Amino acid sequence: MSLKHAILSLLLESDKTGYDLNKSFQGSIAYYWSASHQQIYKTLADMLKDNWVQVRVSEQDSKPDKKIYGISKEGKHELTQWALQPIKPSGTKNPLLIKLLLTPLVGTEVILQLLKQRLIEVESLQHTYSDIEQTHFASAESLPLSASVKHLTLRCGIEHAQAEKQWLIDAIKRLSTHV
Amino acid sequence: MSLKHAILSLLLESDKTGYDLNKSFQGSIAYYWSASHQQIYKTLADMLKDNWVQVRVSEQDSKPDKKIYGISKEGKHELTQWALQPIKPSGTKNPLLIKLLLTPLVGTEVILQLLKQRLIEVESLQHTYSDIEQTHFASAESLPLSASVKHLTLRCGIEHAQAEKQWLIDAIKRLSTHV
């Protein structure tokens, strides 16, 4: 499972709590990796057993205790080895396309609604992305490597959102001729 | 799980064996839904228990027996109900992007190799898609609804492949300046 590796890559930057990690996975990381807080806490516990991470507990007055996790030597080694492996294409799951194929079964109008709903979601995603891009990557030229790769992951989201939007517009147009 | 619904949508067209279904899932369906044969046979068995599908066994001399599955009234009802539900965005998993973020850890060259490898894969995908498009959807104008939606699912794959290719080229270009 690469959730372990996704977490390790976040811990590489700075030590974090499970709560912090969860915020990342619900936020900007969400479009290339998703995980629930239950999964995150479980995976942290597993990695602690394997000594891929260390933990220190910070007692805070008038707040719940924090467990702050950091990557260990073994974890860093494991992460490096993983990064060197060739990627194997992971399974796609796009229920929208299955539903689209069911148009003759359920009728054009219902599917048009689903597509339009998705269009709205994609457009809102685009706004989120372009906000992030403008606030974090405004200076277009010669960023340091670490910022440059972050920008590229964002660009990946942006390009795919754009492609999906164009496709949705096309799909809606074509389906509309079959009402 | 929508694997059940993906299978039902294939059985809607015609009765099929587990083997047939597997071929579909390894072939043209693969880019919007993936499943292994183990999963398929298991899911068929589960759906048989629920009476979403029927089965008849065809004994063939000098070949293994076939179990030919067909969708039932209940299955069709279930499929229709499912199609009407709003879609919830499913979790994305893109290990390539995590690895890209690890460039400072492992070095530009290794990651450039991964990106170039992926470029080759995407280009080969594009050829596959455009072959299918030319053989099955050559006549651009006014297809019947069922063919039209099939073409649209293909177009979705084509557009995303194109977007990924452009992004990969861009990513390779930018990373190359950091060697």
Added chain:
DNA sequence: CAGGACATGTAATTGGTTACATGATTGC
């Protein structure tokens, strides 16, 4: 006579979702 297509599964393990559970602090 070897390797690929045909044809179907079981078992173990891992990964992921859903439901449940708790408890303090801060701002409206």
Added chain:
DNA sequence: GCAATCATGTAACCAATTACATGTCCTG
């Protein structure tokens, strides 16, 4: 006083991967 944010988990269940298992026919 009520909702949101902070902070961490358990348990049950469902989904998916990996390894194992079997046997025939057809083509080169």
